[in-house]
Amino acid sequence: MKAVGLITEYNPFHNGHIYHLRKAREITGANVVVVVMSGNFTQRGEPTILNKWQRTQAALENGADLVIELPTFMAVQPAHRFADGAIRLLAALQVPSIVFGAEHPDWDFDQFVQAEAHFMKDGFARYNATFATQFNQELKQATGHTLTEPNDILAFAYHKAIVKQRVGIKPVAIARQGSQYHDQSITGTIASASAIRQAVLGGRPVDQVVPKQTANDLSHLDSIPDWQILYPLLRNYLIQAPIGELQTIYQMTEGLEHRMKRAAQQSLTFNQFIRQLKTKRYTYSHLLRLCFYTVMQMREDQVQMHLQQPYLRILGFSNDGRQYLHTIKKRVSLPLITKCGQAERDHLLNLDYRAGKLYQLFTPYEQDLKRAPVMISGSGTVKE
């Protein structure tokens, strides 16, 4: 069997993702599509509009064969760590190539990686600009290009992770179809995930741009997952916890604990809070992730320990996916998890379990304990 790997969030799963799944098979000649997907919180630190089981179901019904959860401590991370985690899992899953969308699929991302290795030797010294701004000034000088589009940034991160980990995965960039990430319009049959979320928030129809499964799930939302709803939990924790405790939160650097406590005391809404927190030094994504680490009480030592114990949590598979797992099983170096029992809840999967409990603010359904993988009969290939 020949596999190809995809790295996804599916927030939510839409027609552009179906195109991506088909194109990956077509380009690589693979007959098994292995998908690594963020769980209930995204790389940006936001709760997903549909839960990980709903998104797994939609992916399996539309061309995926095996869906693996990117663990919370790898998923809710800046692009380079997100990519690094996903590549580790896909390498363990013996995937010979990955296919991903990029705004500039023709760029020589390997050249960018070499350029960065050179100009990053001394680090960045300015504190009044984000990391991204300083990075791009250097990259522009070295290559004539800047990384500003989200999928270009991830494409670069995948190349870098492959080089760093010295794994034999071939990265294949393809053009994104139909709409850009920032494009908020819904016309035709493909729209960006972000545009779809906005449409759902606004009560506008999205049936033309998502498959049936997603449309159905979106029409039965108990509440729309959102930081507004999580904010009272974050706010109370920031107010009640001593400063010394806040300082131990993962990525709580440069006195941000004081800014966060003060902003929480003074802000009744999340919008107010995050605006008060924002400085030129940090992007919104960075701050959203920090909010997530805080409400989860994630600590530096905890994250480091978990990063040294990666695993393959299977969210679902087709017949082909199951067969593929069977053929590679003996060569897989990471633990394969099909069920979260009490031991996993308290140890290996503890952070995913806790993220799932936080996510229960939006849904009554248990997200981890004793949940069995989604299984669909037949192959993931969509019949046309």
Add this chain to the structure above:
Amino acid sequence: MKAVGLITEYNPFHNGHIYHLRKAREITGANVVVVVMSGNFTQRGEPTILNKWQRTQAALENGADLVIELPTFMAVQPAHRFADGAIRLLAALQVPSIVFGAEHPDWDFDQFVQAEAHFMKDGFARYNATFATQFNQELKQATGHTLTEPNDILAFAYHKAIVKQRVGIKPVAIARQGSQYHDQSITGTIASASAIRQAVLGGRPVDQVVPKQTANDLSHLDSIPDWQILYPLLRNYLIQAPIGELQTIYQMTEGLEHRMKRAAQQSLTFNQFIRQLKTKRYTYSHLLRLCFYTVMQMREDQVQMHLQQPYLRILGFSNDGRQYLHTIKKRVSLPLITKCGQAERDHLLNLDYRAGKLYQLFTPYEQDLKRAPVMISGSGTVKE
């Protein structure tokens, strides 16, 4: 000027409280009524249906002259500590007597205090019954009576605190009017606070049993303060915090941290949670207070430190109240606080401030920082 002291919660302020204020003047001949009142959380560990400023206003408009907040660390406590705190403040305020309602005002509570001093010498050994059950078995043997009604229990606690603190305050018990604490009907012009809260929850009219100010405030509630609304904050904290951290919470004894974490993981609603937590060993009130300490992250050392730094936080006064304060000012041994500035927020009043922030789940209004006392012109005496 001659003062009398009342110890109250006013949850909410109703016609029975007006009777209490009048009766206190009448019996003692006092012309100034000094009221010590719980803040935004009650002795039982529940958020008050109206905030402390609304309840202060209602009290001042209906016969009180001076309203002092019983600090959080004294108010949200079992009856004996609640009484102990209130008596400390009233003694500092130079009050020669207190008047309180009791279900059995004719009982010789001083005799009960002596009996208890005797039978408590060896402590209680049984772990399958609440403290109250074991206490009453002993009291019954010694005096022929049992303390089961809430106001009898408080009456006993006031006597005990006065004896213990050796202060020259005369305790005067009066009969409660109109309805008992557990009586849930609203007939006539007096109903219990508990019956009034139930009526508000059920959307039934309460105008006949509360003064205008209370009726007006109750008809403009943003949301009805309730543990159901606080539960997501408590739940997430219990799930995310390490067991070792939960163990440091005030009154977290005998492995309750494990029971609480497990119950939080498994319960989506507060009712489910508290039922799962309940054992014969603990009363609901004890557990509700523990929930409050937990969501506030109150720690043993913090509470002990605050208990050694009591203060008189003035929530409001009438002209007579202000004059009374003026006459006693030089002899008052505790700090008199009229405003919570940044220093008070971070130190002396820190727990009250944090409780107020928690209470902001129910109201957009800042509860402490820079709030000025309620002032009403004229005396607290109600003109008939």
